[in-house]
Amino acid sequence: MRLISLASKSMLNRKASVLLTLFTIAISVMLLLTIERVRQEAKSSFSNTVSGTDLIVGARSGDIQLLLSSVFRIGHANNSVSWDSYQDIKAQRGVSWTIPISLGDSHKGHAVLGTDSAYFKHFRYGKKQTLAFTAGRAFVNAQEVVLGSDVAQKMHYQLGQQIVISHGMGNTSFHHHDDNPMTIVGILAPTGTPVDKTVHVPLAAIEAMHSQPKSTPRMLGKPKQPAGHKHDHQDEHGHHDSHDHGHADKHEHHDSHDHDHADEHEHHDSHDHGHGHDKPDTIAVAVPAPADLHGDLIGEPKQITAFLMGLDSPLYTLQIRRNINNYKAEPLLAIMPGVTLRELWRMLGLVEKILLLFSAVVVLISLLGMLTTLLATLNQRRRELAILRSVGARPRHIFTLMSSEAILITAAGCTLGIALFYALIALAQGTLQSQFGISLSISLLSHYELMLIGVIMAAGTLMGILPATRAYFYSLSDGMSIKL
Numbered sequence: 001m002r003l004i005s006l007a008s009k010s011m012l013n014r015k016a017s018v019l020l021t022l023f024t025i026a027i028s029v030m031l032l033l034t035i036e037r038v039r040q041e042a043k044s045s046f047s048n049t050v051s052g053t054d055l056i057v058g059a060r061s062g063d064i065q066l067l068l069s070s071v072f073r074i075g076h077a078n079n080s081v082s083w084d085s086y087q088d089i090k091a092q093r094g095v096s097w098t099i100p101i102s103l104g105d106s107h108k109g110h111a112v113l114g115t116d117s118a119y120f121k122h123f124r125y126g127k128k129q130t131l132a133f134t135a136g137r138a139f140v141n142a143q144e145v146v147l148g149s150d151v152a153q154k155m156h157y158q159l160g161q162q163i164v165i166s167h168g169m170g171n172t173s174f175h176h177h178d179d180n181p182m183t184i185v186g187i188l189a190p191t192g193t194p195v196d197k198t199v200h201v202p203l204a205a206i207e208a209m210h211s212q213p214k215s216t217p218r219m220l221g222k223p224k225q226p227a228g229h230k231h232d233h234q235d236e237h238g239h240h241d242s243h244d245h246g247h248a249d250k251h252e253h254h255d256s257h258d259h260d261h262a263d264e265h266e267h268h269d270s271h272d273h274g275h276g277h278d279k280p281d282t283i284a285v286a287v288p289a290p291a292d293l294h295g296d297l298i299g300e301p302k303q304i305t306a307f308l309m310g311l312d313s314p315l316y317t318l319q320i321r322r323n324i325n326n327y328k329a330e331p332l333l334a335i336m337p338g339v340t341l342r343e344l345w346r347m348l349g350l351v352e353k354i355l356l357l358f359s360a361v362v363v364l365i366s367l368l369g370m371l372t373t374l375l376a377t378l379n380q381r382r383r384e385l386a387i388l389r390s391v392g393a394r395p396r397h398i399f400t401l402m403s404s405e406a407i408l409i410t411a412a413g414c415t416l417g418i419a420l421f422y423a424l425i426a427l428a429q430g431t432l433q434s435q436f437g438i439s440l441s442i443s444l445l446s447h448y449e450l451m452l453i454g455v456i457m458a459a460g461t462l463m464g465i466l467p468a469t470r471a472y473f474y475s476l477s478d479g480m481s482i483k484l
Helices: 002-013 015-047 063-070 083-090 118-122 149-155 203-210 229-243 248-277 291-297 314-325 337-347 349-376 379-390 395-436 447-477
Strands: 055-059 095-107 110-115 133-136 144-147 182-188 198-202 306-311 332-335
Touching (some): 002 015, 002 395, 015 337, 015 349, 015 395, 055 063, 055 314, 063 095, 063 306, 063 332, 063 337, 083 095, 083 306, 095 118, 095 203, 110 203, 144 149, 198 203, 306 314, 314 332, 332 337, 337 349, 349 395, 349 447, 379 395, 395 447
Parallel strands (some): 110 198, 144 182
Antiparallel strands (some): 055 306, 095 110, 095 306, 133 182, 144 198
């Protein structure tokens, strides 16, 4: 204990160099723990890009290809799934819910996903988190669109604006669906997943845009009457009136009634036309959508790109997956997203190794800095060591003193580094979740992280052995050894 107290006082006399070394170790420890925590959470978040989904079904291709196209919107699906097959599989025993997905269109470089109301109800990400809205609501008819957070932020879109969908995926498209503008009615909260970069539209809108010009999507509300309807009705009664001279009184009364009725229709028609030309700048998003309108979101599609499935019990997973993979009507493929995501992460294992190597190099550099500082000050401390030898300190005491200083500096650096690590997590937690989908939790150090701290402490002790050994031989060469 006396040697530790003596080592502490000795470091206080050299506080400038000691503090510099201490902060270097603290920053390296903070970087090491942060990189390791981000690496683990990124792996977990990557595996939970889509969570709560038991199976993803698409046309037969590769597992990773189906995952990339349906979840990450990367690449293109070679074939599609017929709507009849989708309905047949959806009706199988054990299927709790399904989410149809139709891809292939874009809006200014952002993928357009056609789906139905089940998407907002059953889709999960992260740790089974549900989709939330920062503004607006889900779509309820074929003329409405819901944007991901990145799309709304980058394009500066607001509720009530109209956008045009383009055919094909990519930043450049030569075929725009100008005859089917979509009105923005909702903006999703950030998730850190491909949902943020996606434009969501009803399946019925995809069908309407790709159908023949003569087939137009069905509009919500009461359809307008064709122009000239009231005049034809009035002329018809006038023609009828001119032919029945024998019943003048009766038809005179009938004609006056018809004219009143026509005037009433004329009044309502002008009212309807007036509303038809005034487009509101914004949409009243607080009004809930009636439940009976959700049937208009699907239309009658012939095929879809893929669909997500949730099952009543995990026990059905392997059975239904086998049935789908052996489906006779058409070649289909069912994958378990969690397993395929782990396989994809293993393919990216090189990035993980580079992160670990980077953090290890940072720690090594900081420890070498401490070694350099101790060796540089060793010659300046020969007078101090000589005084210690003159008052009875033996060479082994000098060796222990120098080693204790290295251990104390390393321990203090690790403690400060852990404190900086938690402070950094607290500050960056929200940004990492919203921008990258990495959910960092402020929790105790894991067993692996504690092991890393132990390795740093051991490395710091080893770094202190070299200057301690040189100090040991300095004390012998000064001729002040005490013979027993």
